[in-house]
Amino acid sequence: MPAPLTAGFDALTVEQRSAGDYTESELAEFRGLMTDLLAACTASSARYAPDGEWSPAGTPEELDEAADLIADLSRTLNKTRRAIRKINAEARNRTSGPTALTQENPSSPQGQLHALWGPSQEPV
Numbered sequence: 001m002p003a004p005l006t007a008g009f010d011a012l013t014v015e016q017r018s019a020g021d022y023t024e025s026e027l028a029e030f031r032g033l034m035t036d037l038l039a040a041c042t043a044s045s046a047r048y049a050p051d052g053e054w055s056p057a058g059t060p061e062e063l064d065e066a067a068d069l070i071a072d073l074s075r076t077l078n079k080t081r082r083a084i085r086k087i088n089a090e091a092r093n094r095t096s097g098p099t100a101l102t103q104e105n106p107s108s109p110q111g112q113l114h115a116l117w118g119p120s121q122e123p124v
Contacts, residue, residue, distance in 0.1 A: 021091045030087055033080050040076045044069055 022030070048069055049055055056062035 017088060017091055017095075021095045022087070023091075026087045026091060030084065033083050037076060037080045040073070044073060 019027075048065065056065045
């Protein structure tokens with residue numbers, strides 16, 4: 001019997017971010033992304049379901065309209081996901097990256113470089 005797909009998952013646990021890991025500009029960007037996403041959903045709902053039900057132009061065009069709607073929403077969702085991943089990556093790099101680790105452990109070789117070069121002048 002093969003091992004379950006979750007075997008060894010604890011070793012791959014993703015570190016969770018807290019609100020304090022994000023800058024004010026990152027939080028503002030996130031809120032803007034979510035506002036844009038909800039606005040796109042609201043506009044689509046108003047266009048395609050003004051009375052709360054799917055209201056296509058007509059039967060022959062219904063499949064095309066549905067495909068257009070799904071494609072538009074998919075693009076908007078993917079754009080939002082990419083931007084949120086970028087925000088999370090920036091927060092992770094800032095809080096867990098080499099600079100964050102060296103500040104916590106100044107006796108490590110990286111910490112010594114950090115002390116010598118400073119956070120913004122470290123060689124890459």
